[in-house]
Amino acid sequence: MALRFSKMHGSGNDFAVIDSRGGALALSPATIRAMADRHTGIGFDQLLSVEPARDRASAFYYGIWNADGSPSGQCGNGVRCVAAWLHRAGALALDDTVQIQSPSGPVAVRVIDAHRVTVDMGVPIFEPARIPFEAPHAAKHYVVDADGQPLEIGAVSMGNPHAVMVVEDLSAPALARLGPALTGHPRFPEGVNTGFVQKLSTRHVRLRVHERGSGWTLACGTGACAAMAVLRQRGEVDASVQVDLPGGSLQIDWNGPGERLWMTGPAAFVFEAEWLDPQAGD
Numbered sequence: 402m403a404l405r406f407s408k409m410h411g412s413g414n415d416f417a418v419i420d421s422r423g424g425a426l427a428l429s430p431a432t433i434r435a436m437a438d439r440h441t442g443i444g445f446d447q448l449l450s451v452e453p454a455r456d457r458a459s460a461f462y463y464g465i466w467n468a469d470g471s472p473s474g475q476c477g478n479g480v481r482c483v484a485a486w487l488h489r490a491g492a493l494a495l496d497d498t499v500q501i502q503s504p505s506g507p508v509a510v511r512v513i514d515a516h517r518v519t520v521d522m523g524v525p526i527f528e529p530a531r532i533p534f535e536a537p538h539a540a541k542h543y544v545v546d547a548d549g550q551p552l553e554i555g556a557v558s559m560g561n562p563h564a565v566m567v568v569e570d571l572s573a574p575a576l577a578r579l580g581p582a583l584t585g586h587p588r589f590p591e592g593v594n595t596g597f598v599q600k601l602s603t604r605h606v607r608l609r610v611h612e613r614g615s616g617w618t619l620a621c622g623t624g625a626c627a628a629m630a631v632l633r634q635r636g637e638v639d640a641s642v643q644v645d646l647p648g649g650s651l652q653i654d655w656n657g658p659g660e661r662l663w664m665t666g667p668a669a670f671v672f673e674a675e676w677l678d679p680q681a682g683d
């Protein structure tokens with residue numbers, strides 16, 4: 402049996418999107434790892450499925466798996482690609498706002514044009530237990546020991562866990578070690594996506610993300626939202642911020658704690674093909 406997929410990306414964060422509107426997608430972690438391999442497979446940061454809605458308020462459900470086969474609750478660049486995919490499939494009209502459901506809950510998407518999507522990403526969650534992050538109470542700054550030194554981070558969930566660290570220089574060689582060290586830090590019992598953010602002004606930041614389950618990526622949508630949430634909660638940025646990632650830029654809008662956060666950015670099709678070995682890795 403062959404498995405048809407669309408190869409897509411959002412600012413260089415790349416995906417295989419599978420039409421599972423007939424029923425839930427069930428692939429083993431070993432198969433997903435085989436598909437994600439950049440030499441012998443399709444190559445992607447995440448696998449996304451488009452499935453029937455699981456609640457009455459949503460039009461569709463989407464599943465998310467990292468390149469190592471682990472599931473995730475949310476994917477910001479991925480949800481823009483899912484919306485663009487639905488538009489190309491004729492299931493979502495331009496400018497319509499539609500609720501679709503992720504594993505961590507609903508988001509609302511609006512396809513602005515064939516290449517650009519706005520998403521209501523919901524309310525950022527700072528309570529440590531809900532991230533999950535081991536800390537006695539919510540704070541704007543936490544100190545964690547990693548790579549043999551105390552590091553100051555912010556922590557937030559955008560439907561998936563994020564640690565955000567402000568740095569002076571995004572090209573500092575130490576970040577190559579700090580990314581993996583924080584992503585696997587024991588105070589994040591489910592692992593964490595780690596963002597390093599450099600402030601250029603109160604409306605413009607640069608970001609690199611080491612993703613849980615996928616490693617360094619060219620962009621991370623929820624990472625950009627998390628960087629905004631942490632910096633704005635501290636009063637360090639305005640309500641509208643441009644986030645530059647290695648693969649492109651995202652626009653993030655957020656008024657502050659308790660409010661919903663909006664992300665706008667690109668979604669691109671690359672090609673469509675068939676995965677010919679659905680049992681690979683089993």
Ligand SMILES: N[C@@H](CCC[C@H](N)C(=O)O)C(=O)O
Pocket residue numbers: 414446447467472473474475476477478479561562594612613614615618620621622623624
């Ligand atoms: N690329 C994503 C995030 C994907 C999931 C993440 N690696 C996790 O395990 O939570 C994005 O654009 O948000």
